[in-house]
Amino acid sequence: MRIHHWNWKRLISILLSTAAAVSLVLSAAVxxxxxxxxxxxxxxxxxxxxxxxxxxxxxxxxxxxxxxxxxxxxxxxxxxxxxxxxxxxxxxxxxxxxxxxxxxxxxxxxxxxxxxxxxxxxxxxxxxxxxxxxxxxxxxxxxxxxxxxxxxxxxxxxxxxxxxxxxxxxxxxxxxxxxxxxxxxxxxxxxxxxxxxxxxxxxxxxxxxxxxxxxxxxxxxxxxxxxxxxxxxxxxxxxxxxxxxxxxxxxxxxxxxxxxxxxxxxxxxxxxxxxxHCSLDFINPLNSYKYISCYFGDGGHGGTDFAAPGGTDIHAMADGVVTNATYHYSYGYYVMIYHGTADDGNSYATLYAHMNSQPLVSVGQTVSKGELIGHVGTTGNSTGNHLHLEMRVNGVRVSVLPYISY
The missing domain is CATH 1.10.287 (Helix Hairpins)
Structure with a gap:
């Protein structure tokens, strides 16, 4: 069953805030x-x-x-x-x-x-x-x-x-x-x-x-x-x-x-x-970038790196809920968004790493496609300004390039 876009975002926000509020939305109490x-x-x-x-x-x-x-x-x-x-x-x-x-x-x-x-x-x-x-x-x-x-x-x-x-x-x-x-x-x-x-x-x-x-x-x-x-x-x-x-x-x-x-x-x-529901209608999170500096799978690399000037805006690739927005020794400042399950039965999530500072969103927050979530940086295990972008299908990392224009 597919629900209205506003309803599922509100549902996830309520789920991550209090169980009592979820009980007002769902038929069965959490x-x-x-x-x-x-x-x-x-x-x-x-x-x-x-x-x-x-x-x-x-x-x-x-x-x-x-x-x-x-x-x-x-x-x-x-x-x-x-x-x-x-x-x-x-x-x-x-x-x-x-x-x-x-x-x-x-x-x-x-x-x-x-x-x-x-x-x-x-x-x-x-x-x-x-x-x-x-x-x-x-x-x-x-x-x-x-x-x-x-x-x-x-x-x-x-x-x-x-x-x-x-x-x-x-x-x-x-x-x-x-x-x-x-x-x-x-x-x-x-x-x-x-x-x-x-x-x-x-x-x-x-x-x-x-x-x-x-x-x-x-x-x-x-x-x-x-x-x-x-x-x-x-x-x-x-x-x-x-x-x-x-x-x-x-x-x-x-x-x-x-x-x-x-x-x-x-x-x-x-x-x-x-x-x-995930519509699979993903966008490139960067309006512009210099070039792809590292592809998924190169030397065991778990994502795709887009070289871009420091401070470049990073946007959510699709509607979803923020499951991580913090600092990691390797990712640096990063955001992870859960996008739900698509018609193919698979669940999708995206991860945006090496932001230049604390993300602009927080855990539990619902975001819309194209919403600003942070800026390109080089924090964590990074050797230059770039966006490390991951696509996860059912929790498994895959190349993001088949899902976006680049």
Whole structure:
């Protein structure tokens, strides 16, 4: 028996709200236990879904923390690389300055040797000069008079006197030159020592800077170790959370299946008196899309994927009642609609997955063909914006393409 479109939608809505209301529509009252059972299964399903959402949030937060730690570690390693390069440069400069100091000390030592040699030369010259002066003094004391008396003419007398004066002048000149050379060598040595002192000052500055860089490098090393510890803890926590997620997901799936099965049984039970009819007049849920990115059956794929921009409207393919409108770890945000039984005796349902946010419809709500139920997204196990669309006949997934235009 086929009923008016408005009647069956109202019937399903009433069935999913309260058993008492159903009794006003149906000739036979729905047992209170059936409604309680449905509520119990729904609460159980929602509780597991809540746990799943919480652990998914923990996984997302943990992944965010790990990503932050890895990003921070990368920044620290970049800073450490810069610091290490600066330390290498400072070390090379210190080595160069040390070599210059060594070379300068060698020049100073050589200059000191030159000074010592010059001093020895001066001492020897001075000793010779004193001997000559002593000899000339002796001549003045008597010997010179005899020599002067031996002169046969004025020329010899003047020549002898000039010779004595020349010897004295030459000695004075040589001693003056030696003294000037000695002073010059000392000045050169002082310049070298000043240069060395400046190099040693530069070396001290470089050493201080190197110590500061070493200290900063140690701080960075400690910070990197902290980030490594955070990453390791995050990875361990991720593994633990994933295991817990699997357990909760298994329980959630079991609760969801129990709820779906019981809901379907109730719908079928009351369908014996008033049949919910499916016209098989399905429409494409998307007004437009880019292309089909994955077909039903490809690699065991249970639906057909329509690539479309994020936010694209998703419409109900036919009249029906919403049996699921929630979040699933694989489907992401999704909606499932039961469309009733067609003339061929088969029951039909459709599923719309990876919506960008909470669906626009709720469980138990009746929807009309073309009604907006959500928007295209990439939530759950998805690698890009698309609609994962499933057709289920008697609960078995089949390709949706034979039922729609595409």
């Amino acid at each position: 047992p209170a236990s059936a409604d309680d059972k449905l509520d119990e299964l729904l609460k159980q399903k929602q509780e597991y879904q809540k746990q799943l959402e919480e652990i998914n949030q923990q996984i997302a937060d943990n992944e965010s923390n790990r990503a932050d730690a890895e990003e921070q570690k990368q920044l620290l390693e970049q800073q450490q690389s810069v610091i290490t390069s600066q330390i290498d440069l400072i070390t090379a400069q210190k080595n160069d300055v040390n070599q210059q100091i060594t070379a300068k000390q060698q020049e100073i030592d050589q200059k000191q040797a030159d000074i010592d040699a010059k001093q020895a030369d001066i001492d020897q010259r001075w000793s010779d000069f004193k001997l000559r002066m002593k000899a000339m003094q002796q001549l003045n004391d008597g010997g010179s008079i005899a020599l002067l008396s031996a002169a046969t003419n004025l020329y010899e007398l003047l020549s002898f006197q000039q010779t004595l004066e020349d010897i004295y002048s030459k000695d004075e000149e040589v001693l003056a030159e030696l003294d000037a050379e000695y002073n010059d060598l000392n000045n050169q040595k002082q310049d070298l020592e000043n240069d060395k002192a400046e190099l040693e000052s530069n070396l001290a500055t470089l050493s201080d800077l190197g110590d500061q860089l070493d200290s900063k490098n140690q701080e960075l090393k400690a910070s990197i170790q902290e980030q490594d510890a955070t990453i390791s803890e995050s990875e361990a926590l991720a593994q633990s959370l994933t295991e817990e997620q699997k357990k909760i997901q298994a329980a959630a799936t079991e609760a969801e299946n129990a709820y779906d099965s019981y809901l379907q049984s109730q719908i079928k039970q009351y369908g014996t008196s008033v049949q919910i």
